[in-house]
Amino acid sequence: xxxxxxxxxxxxxxxxxxxxxxxxxxxxxxxxxxxxxxxxxxxxxxxxxxxxxxxxxxxxxxxxxxxxxxxxxxxxxxxxxxxxxxxxxxxxxxxxxxxxxxxxxxxxxxxxxxxxxxxxxxxxxxxxxxxxxxxxxxxxxxxxxxxxxxxxxxxxxxxxxxxxxxxxxxxxxxxxxxxxxxxxxxxxxxxxxxxxxxxxxxxxxxxxxxxxxxxxxxxxxxxxxxxxxxxxxxxxxxxxxxxxxxxxxxxxxxxxxxxxxxxxxxxxxxxxxxxxxxxxxxxxxxxxxxxxxxxxxxxxxxxxxxxxxxxxxxxxxxxxxxxxxxxxxxxxxxxxxxxxxxxxxxxxxxxxxxxxxxxxxxxxxxxxxxxxxxxxxxxxxxxxxxxxxxxxxxxxxxxxxxxxxxxxxxxxxxxxxxxxxxxxxxxxxxxxxxxxxxxxxxxxxxxxxxxxxxxxxxxxxxxxxxxxxxxxxxxxxxxxxxxxxxxxxxxxxxxxxxxxxxx
Amino acid sequence: xxxxxxxxxxxxxxxxxxxxxxxxxxxxxxxxxxxxxxxxxxxxxxxxxxxxxxxxxxxxxxxxxxxxxxxxxxxxxxxxxxxxxxxxxxxxxxxxxxxxxxxxxxxxxxxxxxxxxxxxxxxxxxxxxxxxxxxxxxxxxxxxxxxxxxxxxxxxxxxxxxxxxxxxxxxxxxxxxxxxxxxxxxxxxxxxxxxxxxxxxxxxxxxxxxxxxxxxxxxxxxxxxxxxxxxxxxxxxxxxxxxxxxxxxxxxxxxxxxxxxxxxxxxxxxxxxxxxxxxxxxxxxxxxxxxxxxxxxxxxxxxxxxxxxxxxxxxxxxxxxxxxx
Numbered sequence: 001x002x003x004x005x006x007x008x009x010x011x012x013x014x015x016x017x018x019x020x021x022x023x024x025x026x027x028x029x030x031x032x033x034x035x036x037x038x039x040x041x042x043x044x045x046x047x048x049x050x051x052x053x054x055x056x057x058x059x060x061x062x063x064x065x066x067x068x069x070x071x072x073x074x075x076x077x078x079x080x081x082x083x084x085x086x087x088x089x090x091x092x093x094x095x096x097x098x099x100x101x102x103x104x105x106x107x108x109x110x111x112x113x114x115x116x117x118x119x120x121x122x123x124x125x126x127x128x129x130x131x132x133x134x135x136x137x138x139x140x141x142x143x144x145x146x147x148x149x150x151x152x153x154x155x156x157x158x159x160x161x162x163x164x165x166x167x168x169x170x171x172x173x174x175x176x177x178x179x180x181x182x183x184x185x186x187x188x189x190x191x192x193x194x195x196x197x198x199x200x201x202x203x204x205x206x207x208x209x210x211x212x213x214x215x216x217x218x219x220x221x222x223x224x225x226x227x228x229x230x231x232x233x234x235x236x237x238x239x240x241x242x243x244x245x246x247x248x249x250x251x252x253x254x255x256x257x258x259x260x261x262x263x264x265x266x267x268x269x270x271x272x273x274x275x276x277x278x279x280x281x282x283x284x285x286x287x288x289x290x291x292x293x294x295x296x297x298x299x300x301x302x303x304x305x306x307x308x309x310x311x312x313x314x315x316x317x318x319x320x321x322x323x324x325x326x327x328x329x330x331x332x333x334x335x336x337x338x339x340x341x342x343x344x345x346x347x348x349x350x351x352x353x354x355x356x357x358x359x360x361x362x363x364x365x366x367x368x369x370x371x372x373x374x375x376x377x378x379x380x381x382x383x384x385x386x387x388x389x390x391x392x393x394x395x396x397x398x399x400x401x402x403x404x405x406x407x408x409x410x411x412x413x414x415x416x417x418x419x420x421x422x423x424x425x426x427x428x429x430x431x432x433x434x435x436x437x438x439x440x441x442x443x444x445x446x447x448x449x450x451x452x453x454x455x456x457x458x459x460x461x462x463x464x465x466x467x468x469x470x471x472x473x474x475x476x477x478x479x480x481x482x483x484x485x486x487x488x489x490x491x492x493x494x495x496x497x498x499x500x501x502x503x
Numbered sequence: 504x505x506x507x508x509x510x511x512x513x514x515x516x517x518x519x520x521x522x523x524x525x526x527x528x529x530x531x532x533x534x535x536x537x538x539x540x541x542x543x544x545x546x547x548x549x550x551x552x553x554x555x556x557x558x559x560x561x562x563x564x565x566x567x568x569x570x571x572x573x574x575x576x577x578x579x580x581x582x583x584x585x586x587x588x589x590x591x592x593x594x595x596x597x598x599x600x601x602x603x604x605x606x607x608x609x610x611x612x613x614x615x616x617x618x619x620x621x622x623x624x625x626x627x628x629x630x631x632x633x634x635x636x637x638x639x640x641x642x643x644x645x646x647x648x649x650x651x652x653x654x655x656x657x658x659x660x661x662x663x664x665x666x667x668x669x670x671x672x673x674x675x676x677x678x679x680x681x682x683x684x685x686x687x688x689x690x691x692x693x694x695x696x697x698x699x700x701x702x703x704x705x706x707x708x709x710x711x712x713x714x715x716x717x718x719x720x721x722x723x724x725x726x727x728x729x730x731x732x733x734x735x736x737x738x739x740x741x742x743x744x745x746x747x748x749x750x751x752x753x754x755x756x757x758x759x760x761x762x763x764x765x766x767x768x769x770x771x772x773x774x775x776x777x778x779x780x781x782x783x784x785x786x787x788x789x790x791x792x793x794x795x796x797x798x799x800x801x802x803x804x805x806x807x808x809x810x811x812x813x814x815x816x817x818x819x820x821x822x823x824x825x826x827x828x
Contacts, residue, residue: 053711074713089708093774094700102701103712107694114692153712 002065004029004192005050005081005161010059012045019045020056021216027161027192032183034195034207038236038455042216043196047163050194051083052076063161074103082159084150084167090138097121097134100153124152128182144175151182162186163194166288168202180206198286200229200491212236229493230484237455237483245432245460246439248479253279253463256313257447258329258416260298263307267293269471271307275416275447280438282462283451284486289468292334295420295451299331300324311415325358330409332402334421334451340405343394347386350393351375351407358412375411382407383433399430406437417441419450423457435461455483520767520819524782528789535793544796547671556788558675559584559734559741560758561781565686566730567759568780572690573723574703574772575624575631579639580731580759581750583616586642587735588745592655599658610732616642617728621721639756646747656744665741675737682733687777699723704773731755762787765815786811 006026012019020042027033035043048054050061052070061068063079070076076083090099097114100121106113121134130148138146147167154162164183168176183193183206197203203210210227212219212235219235254277263271268290275281285291296302298309300318309316311327318324321331333339341350352375359370368374376389384403386396393401402422409417419438423431438461442448452458458465465477467489475489532553536544543549563580570577587609594605616638623634646653667674690696701709702719710716734755739745750756762783768775790811794804 051711072713072715073711074715077713083711085711089705089711091701091704091708091773093704093769098697098700102697103709103714105694105697110694112692112694112697 003027003062004031004064005194006062007046007050008060008062010046010049010061011057012042012049012054013057018216020049022059023213023216023218025211025218025221027194028208029160029192030187030190031208032187032193032195032206034197034203034210035213036196036198036203036210036232036236037213038453041213041236043213044165045216046213047083047165047194047196050076050081050161050163052081077103077157080157080160081163082154082157082161083163083165084147084154085165090146090149092139093137095135095137096125096132096141096149099138099149100124100134100156102153104156120156121152124155125149127155128152129178144171147171147175147179151179155186159191161192161194163196165196166198167195168197168199176202198491200232200493203232204229233484233487233491233493237487246435248463249278249439249443251278253277254445257311258298258449259310260304261308261310263294263297263304263309265293265297265302265305267302267471268297268304268468271297271304271473273466273473273476275449277445277447278442279464280442280448280450280462282458282465283449283468284453284455284458284465285468285490287453288470289490290471291451291468292420293471294468295331295418295449298324298416298418298449299329301331322358325354325412325414328413328415330354330412330414330417332405332409332417332419332422334424336398336401336405341393341401344392346390347379347384347393347396347404348372348375348389351379351384351389351404351411354408354412369411375407378407378411379404382410382437397430398426399433402426402430402434403437406434406441410441414446416447416449419448419452421452421454422450423452423454431457455486458486459483521776521778521782524766524779524815525785528782528786531793532789535796539796541796544792551671551673551676553788553792554676554785555673556791557781557784558679559738559753560755560762560787561679561784562682562734562737563731563755564759564762564780564784565683565777566727568763568766568768568775568777569686569690569699569723569726569730570631571760571763571768571770572703572772572775573699573720574706575720575723576635576760576770577620577724577727577731578632578635578756579616579620579642580727580734581754581756582639582642582646583613583728583731584735584738584750584753584755585745585747586612586646586750587732588739588742588749589646589650589653589747590745591661591736591739592657592744593653594655595657595661596655597658599660602658602661605657605661606736609736610729613728613732614725617725618721620728621724624724625717625720643747643751650747654744657739662740662743664737675740678733678737682730683777683781686730690776695719695722700773702772758787761812764819765812767819783815786815 003026008024010020010023023042023046025046037043045054049056052073052075055071068079091102097118101117106116106120118134125132125134128148128151130145130152132141132145132148138149141149167179171179180202186193195207204224207224209221209223210232211221212232214236256274257277258275261272271294273281283291283294293302297304300321300323303319309318316327318327337343352370355369379389382403384400384407386400393404422434426434438448450458450462459481463479465481465486466473467475467477467486469490469492474492477485533545536542563584567577567580590612591605591609594608595601620635620638623629624631664674669677690699698714698719701712701714702716706716738749763780764770765786766775766779766783768779790808794807
C-alpha cells in the first residue's frame with residue numbers, strides 16, 4: 001500500500017534553534033499515526049511544514065507517491081491536507097455555517113449560496129454527531145462545540161489527511177470521548193490521521209503507530225503493540241543531565257514562608273503546597289497542565305477564586321499583582337519581551353521598575369534608593385553585562401536581561417520569587433549564572449517557585465518538584481527524581497488519590 | 504451563553520442596532536421639530552432635506568466600513584475627497600463634454616490611491632493608521648501646492664447630481680441608496696464579502712483556511728477610496744467648484760470612522776455592516792438638523808456630538824459584554 005503521506009529528511013532551523021533535523025514520517029490510508037514528544041520536540045513545526053505554513057530547509061513531502069511543495073496553506077488544503085489547530089481559528093461573530101465554509105464558500109459567480117451552505121453544514125455536523133445549529137453564532141458555543149466546528153471544517157474538504165494537534169486539550173471527558181469515536185469513524189472511511197497528543201491513554205487507545213520526536217529528531221516509529229507506555233516515556237525524555245547546576249543546599253530548609261491551601265480557579269483545582277525558607281520548589285507539567293496558571297495565581301495576575309494563601313503564617317489576599325508585590329512576591333515571567341521588559345528603555349529603568357511602581361507619588365525619582373549609583377551597584381553585583389546601564393535593555397542578551405529583572409525584585413526586597421521558564425532562550429553560560437543566582441537567593445533565607453517545561457532544569461535546580469496534570473498537582477517528587485518520574489506524573493499515568501499528594 | 508446555542512442565534516446582530524439607532528435619530532428629529540414649531544421640517548421636503556445631509560458622509564462611510572471590517576482603517580479619505588473635488592472642477596472647466604472624462608480620471612486617481620494604501624498595509628505590513636495618514640498628507644500637500652494651477656468649475660449639467668431629482672427625490676439620495684444596497688449586498692451575499700469578514704475576524708484563521716488575506720485587504724482599501732471619490736464628486740457638484748480643504752473641513756476621515764463605529768462595526772474588524780453605518784450617518788444628520796432648529800451654538804454642537812459618539816460606543820461595549828457573558 002502506498003503511503004498517503006510520506007515526509008522524508010525534513011529539516012528546519014530557526015535562528016538559534018534546530019527545530020527539525022532529518023525527520024522521516026509517513027502515514028498510510030486509514031491509519032492513525034500518533035506523534036509524541038516533549039514541549040519543543042518539533043511536533044508543531046513538522047505539522048506546520050505539512051500544512052504549508054513553513055517551508056522546510058531540506059527534505060521532501062509526497063502525497064500518495066507524488067512530490068509536492070507548499071508555499072501557502074491554501075495549497076496544502078487543496079491537496080487534501082487539513083489541520084485542526086491547537087488554537088482555534090474561528091470567527092466568533094459569524095455563524096457556524098459561515099465558519100465551516102470560511103475560505104471555501106459555495107458560490108456561483110461570486111454570489112453566495114447561503115441555503116446550500118446551511119444544508120451542507122447541517123449535514124457535516126450531523127455526520128460527526130454534533131447537535132449544533134448551523135445558524136448559531138460561534139461566540140455562543142462552548143469550547144468543545146467550537147472544536148467540533150473546526151472538525152466539520154476539516155471534513156468539508158474531504159481531506160485525505162487530517163492532522164489533529166492536541167485536539168482534546170480544551171475538552172472535558174465527554175468531549176474527548178466523542179472526539180475519539182469520531183477519529184475511529186474517519187479512519188474507517190480511509191482517512192489518514194496524524195494525531196499529536198501527550199495524553200497517553202488516548203494515544204494508546206487509538207493510534208496504529210507511534211512516532212517519538214525529541215529535540216527535533218525522530219527517535220523511533222513503532223506499531224502500538226511494540227510501544228509500551230514505559231518505552232514511550234523513556235524515548236521522549238532520555239538525555240544526559242548537564243552538570244552546570246549549583247550544589248544542593250547544605251542545610252535543611254527553614255520555616256514555611258508561603259503556603260497555599262485548596263487554591264482553585266478556572267485553570268487549577270485544589271492546589272496545595274508550601275515553600276520553606278531556603279527552598280527552590282519546581283513546578284512541572286505539560287502545556288495545558290495549569291502550571292502557568294499556578295504562577296499567575298501566586299502573583300495575583302489571575303487569582304485563585306477560592307482557597308487560602310499564607311505568607312510567613314499570616315493569611316494574605318493576592319487579587320492583583322500590586323498586592324503580591326507589596327506582600328513580597330516577585331514575578332519573572334516566561335515571556336520576558338512581552339511581560340517583563342520595556343525593551344526600548346534603559347537597563348537601569350527596567351531594574352527600577354518595581355521600586356518606582358511601589359513608591360509613593362511624591363518620591364523623588366532620582367533620589368534615595370532610586371539613585372543611579374545605588375541601582376548600578378546592584379546591577380554590577382548581579383554581574384549584568386552592559387557597556388552602560390543607560391543603554392536600551394533590548395540590546396542585551398537574554399541572560400543579562402533576565403539578571404536585570406532579578407535585580408528589580410532584589411531591590412524591592414521580595415521574599416518569594418516566582419520564575420516562569422527562567423532560562424528560555426538563554427545560552428548555556430548565562431543559564432549557569434542564573435541558577436547560581438537562584439540558589440543564593442534561596443540560601444539567603446528566601447524561597448523560589450520555578451515553573452518550567454525544561455525537565456533537566458527542574459531536576460538540576462529544584463529541591464522538590466510538584467508535577468501538575470489537568471489543573472491538579474498529580475504528585476510531588478524529591479530531589480533526585482528522574483525525568484521519567486516527572487513524565488509519568490505529567491501524563492497522568494500515576495494518578496494517585498489526592499489525599500496522598502497533599503500529605 | 505448556552506441558551507443561544509439551542510435556538511437559532513441572531514446571525515445578523517447589526518440589524519437591530521441599525522433599526523434602534525435610526526429610530527432614535529428620527530425620534531429626536533421629530534421631537535425637536537415639534538418642540539421648536541418648525542413643523543415644515545416634517546413635510547416631505549423637510550425629510551428629503553434631512554436625508555440629503557447624509558449623502559457626502561454616507562458615501563465615504565460606506566467605504567470606511569469596508570476597511571474597518573477587514574481590520575484596517577483609512578485616514579486618507581478626507582484628502583482624497585478634496586483632491587477629487589478639485590480635480591473634477593479643473594478637468595471640466597464648465598464643459599459638459601468633459602463630465603465623463605473627469606469622472607473617469609477622478610475614479611482612476613481613487614483606484615491608484617486605494618491600491619497604494621492597500622499595498623502599504625497588506626504587503627508592506629505598515630500600520631494602517633500611519634500608512635493612510637501618510638498618503639493623506641501627501642495628497643493634501645500636493646493639492647495645496649498646486650491649487651493655483653488647478654482652478655475651474657464643474658459643468659452646470661453635472662450639478663444635476665446635487666440639485667436635480669426624480670419625482671421629488673434628489674439624484675444624490677438615489678445614488679446613496681443604490682450604492683448602499685450594493686455595498687450591503689456585496690458584504691452579505693458575495694464571496695468577497697465573506698472573505699472580508701473572515702480576514703477581519705481572524706487574519707491567521709483566514710490565512711490557514713486558504714484565503715489570500717493580502718488581496719482581500721487591498722481590495723477593501725480600493726473600495727474605500729472609490730467611495731471617497733464618489734463623495735468628492737458629489738461635493739463638487741453641490742459646491743460647483745472644489746477647494747483643497749473641502750474634505751478636511753468636513754472632517755470626513757474621523758466622522759466616517761465615528762459613524763461606522765457607532766453603527767456597530769467593531770474597530771478590530773470582522774463584525775458589523777453597512778446598515779449600522781447608515782444609521783450612524785442618519786444620527787449625525789438628525790443631530791445637525793435638530794441642533795440647527797434649536798439654534799445651538801456651533802461649539803456646543805461640537806461638544807454634544809463628541810459626547811454622543813462616546814455614549815453610543817459605550818452602549819455597544821455594554822451590550823456586547825452582556826451578550827458574551
